[in-house]
Amino acid sequence: MEDTEDQKVSQRLERDKGTKSYEEGNSKKGSRVSLNSLRRRKYFLVSVGLLFITLLSIGTIALIYTKDDHRIQEGVTVSGLDVGNLSQDEAKMIIDKEVNSLLGQTIKLKVGSESPEVKLEDLGFTINSDLALQEAYDVGKKGSIYEKLVSKLSANSGIMINLSQKIDESKLRETLKGTFIKFNKPATDATFQITKENTMKISNEQVGQIIDYEALIKEIEGIDIHKLVPELQVQFKDQVPLITAAQLEDQKITGLLASYTTRFDPSQTARTENVRIASKALDMAIIKPGDTLSFNNVVGERTVEAGYKDAYIIVNGEFVPGLAGGICQVSTTLYNTGLLANLGVTQRSNHDLAISYAPLGQDATVAYPDLDLKFKNNSGGYLLVRTRTSNNSITIEMYGKVKPGQQVFIDNTIESVIPVVEQRLVDETMAHGASVLKQQGQPGYIVKSTRTVKVNGVIVNNEQLKQSRYQALPKIFSVGP
Secondary structure: OHHHHHHHHHHHHHHHHHHHHHHHHHHHHHHHHHHHHHHHHHHHHHHHHHHHHHHHHHHHHHHHHOOOOOOOOOOEEEOOEEOOOOOHHHHHHHHHHHHHHHHOOEEEEEEOOEOOEEEOOOOOEEEOHHHHHHHHHOOOOOOOHHHHHHHHHHHHOOEEEOOOEEEOHHHHHHHHHHHHHHHOEOOEOOEEEEOOOOOEEEEOOEOEEEEOHHHHHHHHHOOOOOOOOOEEEOOEEEEOOOOOHHHHHHHOOOEEEEEEEEEOOOOOHHHHHHHHHHHHHHOOEEEOOOOEEEHHHHHOOOOOOOOOOEEEEEEOOEEEEEEOOOHHHHHHHHHHHHHHOOOEEEEOOOOOOOOOOOOOOOOOOOEOOOEOOEEEOOOOOOEEEEEEEOOOEEEEEEEEOOOOOEEEEEEEEEEEEEOOOEEEEEOOOOOOOOEEEEEOOEOEEEEEEEEEEEEOOEEEEEEEOOOEEEOOEOEEEEEOO
């Protein structure tokens, strides 16, 4: 039994000894693991530190390398000019000298046997040197540090900036026009003269030879100022006349279209003189096909300097003295001639009061500059206006392209009559009950006018003309009190 107890004690001692040895082994193993971890952390921190120092060094070097020294980067050229390591002002002097040299170059423009020399500057060439200079200066100075660094390193391999050229086309055209004006032989249009018989004598047109400016401008715009060609060949082109003899033949005056005559009282000398002056101004007026015949444009402003005199005119329904009185008889005569010539009426106004020298509905009043008489020349040919005055009459004729068999008729219908109003004005100087007629009144009218056109007796057009409305002129008596 004692042996048994001894055995148990011995076994326990052995177990305790083994446990202690295990714990000591684990303790040694843990110490080794901690040491390795510390070593790895140390290496990591050292590596990070070295990397930081390296990056900091590189950044510092890059910052120093890309610092703006206010000079153009080495290796930069402007159109072959070395501007590296120069300030902007220094580079500008070199570039401006080159620009002046380029623009001062001349080119020969050969035309026929002559070759005028013209400077590029006079041909409108310009060079934007400031833009090129700024672009050169900006190399290595714009953007992030990385972008500056890349730009500077690229400059080491060479960066070439070109001077850009432009052309002022208006100046180019002006120079070419002044240079070649003597070489042009412009086309001449067919012309005509009016004969004594009021017909047209036609002269032929001539084709012109002029510089082909568009082709020349295109060639000049293709010039490289850095590789200038010594000479350009100037080409000619035909210039076609605007008016040909064939056109005039088709539109020529062949005879009398219409004529109309009105009469006046020659004892009214001032009025008669006004009629003669306006009639003379209208004589020989020529209106092209499609153009407008304007009385005011042809006759012009009525002034004392032009010789016009005071005579009675109608103003606000009354006869009062006024400059150029009587001129409306000329416009009325022209109106009737134009109606009979079958021209298109585009502007016409009747008088306020009915007049005696033309039928109701067939008068035309004018006043410079707005109250006008206008016709559209729709005859298909040229129009010629001829006027003549006698002792007591004015006749206006229109010559043009006659349409055989054409007849024109004017018909007027009085639609209503405006009665005369009688007025009695007291005159204190007259005897009681006395009465004197001071103004003979006349009725007013509303008149409808129609123009009928026949060709070989057949009606081809029936046109309503503008209605005419005339005021009534009161009958006035002066009476005693």
